[in-house]
Amino acid sequence: MSAKALVIYLMSGADTPALAEAAVAGGADLVELGFPFSDPLADGPVIRAAAERALAEGMRTQACLECLARVRERVGATPLVPMTYSSLLEAYGWERFEADANAAGATGLIVADLPAGERPELRRIQLVAPTSTDERIALAAANTDGWLYLVTVTGTTGARQQLSPALAGLARRARALTDVPLYAGFGISTPEQARAAAELTDGVVVGSRALEIAAKGPAALRGYVRSLRDAIDAVTGLAATPGSTRSPRSSP
Secondary structure, three states: OOOOEEEEEEEOOOOHHHHHHHHHHHOOOEEEEEOOOOOOOOOOHHHHHHHHHHHHOOOOHHHHHHHHHHHHHHHOOOOEEEEEOHHHHHHHOHHHHHHHHHHHOOOOOEEOOOOOOOOOOOOEOOEEOOOOOHHHHHHHHHHEOOOEEEEOOOOOOOOOOOOOOHHHHHHHHHHHHOOOOEEEEOOOOOHHHHHHHHHHOOEEEEOHHHHHHHOOOHHHHHHHHHHHHHHHHHHHOOOOOOOOOOOOOOOO
């Protein structure tokens, strides 16, 4: 069985380059960078609060792009994916944003509130949810950039007590409709939940809990990401043995 991908979400800010470097050192395959927006409909209280702090610190689009470039300098070839909302791109300019993000080092894009089928010229990672019809899942999969983001819950981001039981059905339906990799996110916060999600999908996205741990500094984040990495690798038998050095991971 091939390796499972681990995606860590961080909000753009002054400390983000060091945090992203720590996440990659802990075993993250991809870093998702939040570009803060004043009304993030898909985000729960932790990410909303992080966005409010970022905006208060002056993290507008240009500053976020500069942050992205600094992260790129720190993490080498690790894929970096900005995550934002349509209004921000509308204000900045759709084509201008895509060009500037790519120039700063982005390797993908997530626009949380832009449905599949709208602005098909904008290459991006598509999201589907348990409420998505098979028709919508197929459309999203046909237009997604690299992998399909499975939203495990009907609702906003945020840590949950247990993995959403809706993920299994969503993953099964998506598998029947597409061969693109499936990554699960929203509501995943513990190593046990990450492992359970990895048993159903090709990758796991962790956001709210990663932000909470990141507030304690890079060392804490690195340790947390390592705990997720080891749990996910246990699914495929790739977990490092005590005292061994894990080889660098390839990009998903």
